[in-house]
Every structure is written in C-alpha cells, then in structure tokens.
Amino acid sequence: MQILEHVLQVAPILTKILSSEDIMVAVTDTTQYVYFSPSHSLNPPITLGMEFFDHDLFGTIRQTKERVEQISPPEYGPPFKAVGFPLFDQNGEFIGGFGFGISLHREYTLIETIGALDKAASTIQDHTHSLIAHTQQLSATIEEVTTFSQTAHQHSHNMDEVLTFIQKISQQTNLLGLNAAIEAARAGEYGRTFSVVAKEIRTLSSNSSDAAKQIGLSLDNMQQLVNDITGSLSEIAASSSNLIHHSESFSELVDDLHQLSRKLNDFANQMVK
Incomplete structure (x- = not known):
C-alpha cells in the first residue's frame, strides 16, 4: 500500500483523537486536497479536489520538502497556525503533504x-x-x-x-x-x-x-x-x-x-x- 493511502487511513483517526483540541486535519497530494476535516471553530473554504496555493502551508512544503510552520494566508479566512510535513514514497519522491490547523482564537x-x-x-x-x-x-x-x-x-x-x-x-x-x-x-x-x-x-x-x-x-x-x-x-x-x-x-x-x-x-x- 502506498504511503499516501496509509496517511488517508490514519487521518480520520487523528481527526477523532484531536476533535476536543479544536485542530483541523488535512492531507494533499502534489497539487490538491485529498482529505480535509474542519475543527469546532475553524472551517476555512477548503473542499476535496481544491488546489492549494503556492504560498500556503502545502505550497511551501512542496517547495522546501521540509516541515513547515506558518500562519495561514488570508484566502483561508480568519488566521490559524498551520503545521505540516512532506510525504515521500519508497523512492524518496515527494507525493504530498500532511498538515494540521490550530486555532489562534485564544491568542488573538x-x-x-x-x-x-x-x-x-x-x-x-x-x-x-x-x-x-x-x-x-x-x-x-x-x-x-x-x-x-x-x-x-x-x-x-x-x-x-x-x-x-x-x-x-x-x-x-x-x-x-x-x-x-x-x-x-x-x-x-x-x-x-x-x-x-x-x-x-x-x-x-x-x-x-x-x-x-x-x-x-x-x-x-x-x-x-x-x-x-x-x-x-x-x-x-x-x-x-x-x-x-x-x-x-x-x-x-x-x-x-x-x-x-x-x-x-x-x-x-x-x-x-
């Protein structure tokens, strides 16, 4: 089974585990969202199949091929803290990203x-x-x-x-x-x-x-x-x-x-x- 398929199976489990923490979960391939789950207070305009931006979390991950932590761009509505990781296949090729969105409501x-x-x-x-x-x-x-x-x-x-x-x-x-x-x-x-x-x-x-x-x-x-x-x-x-x-x-x-x-x-x- 491919790495991306494993992550897609694990993502719903993480969503349930993190539901009480007000944290979003998202998975992408190299161009678009393939899994997304909003949190209690965060529900940005993300739909499955929607392409991510070059300057957002997953666009930056695609460019750097490294762990990225940043504040979400205005296209996603109220700002939140985004943390993501790159996904690679068995050959070390970049195949997507796995990320979390954390509410900053209390901080703001x-x-x-x-x-x-x-x-x-x-x-x-x-x-x-x-x-x-x-x-x-x-x-x-x-x-x-x-x-x-x-x-x-x-x-x-x-x-x-x-x-x-x-x-x-x-x-x-x-x-x-x-x-x-x-x-x-x-x-x-x-x-x-x-x-x-x-x-x-x-x-x-x-x-x-x-x-x-x-x-x-x-x-x-x-x-x-x-x-x-x-x-x-x-x-x-x-x-x-x-x-x-x-x-x-x-x-x-x-x-x-x-x-x-x-x-x-x-x-x-x-x-x-």
Missing part, C-alpha cells in the same frame, strides 16, 4: 485584551499626570495665598502698634483737657472761653479712644479670620502634598502596568508566530 483574544488593557493604562496615566499638574498648580496657589495671609497678619500687627500710639495720645489729650478745665475754673469769668475749648479737647479725646477701640476690635476679628484662613490653607497644602505623593506612586504603578502589557503582548505575538 489575549492580544486584544492586552491592547485594551494598555489603552486603559494610557488613559489612566494621562489623567494621573493631569491630576498631578493641577495639584501642583493648586499647591503653588496655596503658597501664594499663605504668603498674602502672613503679610496681612503682619500689617494687622503693625496696626496694633498704631492703635496703641493713638490710645496714648488720647489719654494724654484727655489729661490735657482735664488740666485745661481746672485752669479755666480757676480763671473764673476770664476762663469761660478756655473752658469750652478744654471741653472740646476732652470730647475729641473720648471719641478718639472709642474709635481706636472699635478699630482694635475689627483688627482682632480680622486677625482671627486670617489665622483661620492660614490654618485651613495649611491643611489643604498638606492634603495637596499627600495627593501629589500618592498620584506619583500611582503613576509609577501605571508605568509598571505598561511594561507588563508590552511583555504580555510580545509573548502573545510569539505564540501566534
């Missing part, structure tokens, strides 16, 4: 999943970099506002010194008015006009003192408000600093994810070659 699904993962990682990384940039800008703004608050606090302190000075002048003016009133009383009839001036001086002193107290209360409230704002800004600055730190750490993790995706993609591409 893996590549698509890795691509989606890499795209998602890129999007996350872009948003993370944007978040870091905005947080750094916020931190810089907080530093400016904190500087302004500290300046306002210093100005309020300076105003306290001015108010203290006004209070002293008011006290001295009040004392001067009191002394003037006493001297006016001593002068009797001649001191009436001077008495009116002394009264106005004491009134001015009293008004100045009251105004200084009101300004002092307002400054105290403003200082308290500035202190509260400064405290809140310090808390926000600390939170921004922590956010920047965590965002940078997260960005490093995304970079690691990028590298892992590239390695997985390279591995998956090697699987389909």
Whole structure:
C-alpha cells in the first residue's frame, strides 16, 4: 500500500483523537486536497479536489520538502497556525503533504485584551499626570495665598502698634483737657472761653479712644479670620502634598502596568508566530 493511502487511513483517526483540541486535519497530494476535516471553530473554504496555493502551508512544503510552520494566508479566512510535513514514497519522491490547523482564537483574544488593557493604562496615566499638574498648580496657589495671609497678619500687627500710639495720645489729650478745665475754673469769668475749648479737647479725646477701640476690635476679628484662613490653607497644602505623593506612586504603578502589557503582548505575538 502506498504511503499516501496509509496517511488517508490514519487521518480520520487523528481527526477523532484531536476533535476536543479544536485542530483541523488535512492531507494533499502534489497539487490538491485529498482529505480535509474542519475543527469546532475553524472551517476555512477548503473542499476535496481544491488546489492549494503556492504560498500556503502545502505550497511551501512542496517547495522546501521540509516541515513547515506558518500562519495561514488570508484566502483561508480568519488566521490559524498551520503545521505540516512532506510525504515521500519508497523512492524518496515527494507525493504530498500532511498538515494540521490550530486555532489562534485564544491568542488573538489575549492580544486584544492586552491592547485594551494598555489603552486603559494610557488613559489612566494621562489623567494621573493631569491630576498631578493641577495639584501642583493648586499647591503653588496655596503658597501664594499663605504668603498674602502672613503679610496681612503682619500689617494687622503693625496696626496694633498704631492703635496703641493713638490710645496714648488720647489719654494724654484727655489729661490735657482735664488740666485745661481746672485752669479755666480757676480763671473764673476770664476762663469761660478756655473752658469750652478744654471741653472740646476732652470730647475729641473720648471719641478718639472709642474709635481706636472699635478699630482694635475689627483688627482682632480680622486677625482671627486670617489665622483661620492660614490654618485651613495649611491643611489643604498638606492634603495637596499627600495627593501629589500618592498620584506619583500611582503613576509609577501605571508605568509598571505598561511594561507588563508590552511583555504580555510580545509573548502573545510569539505564540501566534
């Protein structure tokens, strides 16, 4: 019995054995298919008696007379991994080929999943970099506002010194008015006009003192408000600093994810070659 006939008898047995593995089986003579069995997921447009192509698995086997492993050409539909062997007769003459088609569905699904993962990682990384940039800008703004608050606090302190000075002048003016009133009383009839001036001086002193107290209360409230704002800004600055730190750490993790995706993609591409 010829070698090709033996292979044609064995081919259906191999088909049953490999049925659960989603693998096609095909046998050719020197020009055309003489046996073909599709798999669960692979059913290329192959019919018995159909000639194979010069650039497909069996065409390459015919040219090289060696074992061949390649990805199927587009004429056979969705790509699959093809592995084949040449057949020779008793005289060493090439008489055909024996090959298998292996589904790459899982491999290509893996590549698509890795691509989606890499795209998602890129999007996350872009948003993370944007978040870091905005947080750094916020931190810089907080530093400016904190500087302004500290300046306002210093100005309020300076105003306290001015108010203290006004209070002293008011006290001295009040004392001067009191002394003037006493001297006016001593002068009797001649001191009436001077008495009116002394009264106005004491009134001015009293008004100045009251105004200084009101300004002092307002400054105290403003200082308290500035202190509260400064405290809140310090808390926000600390939170921004922590956010920047965590965002940078997260960005490093995304970079690691990028590298892992590239390695997985390279591995998956090697699987389909």
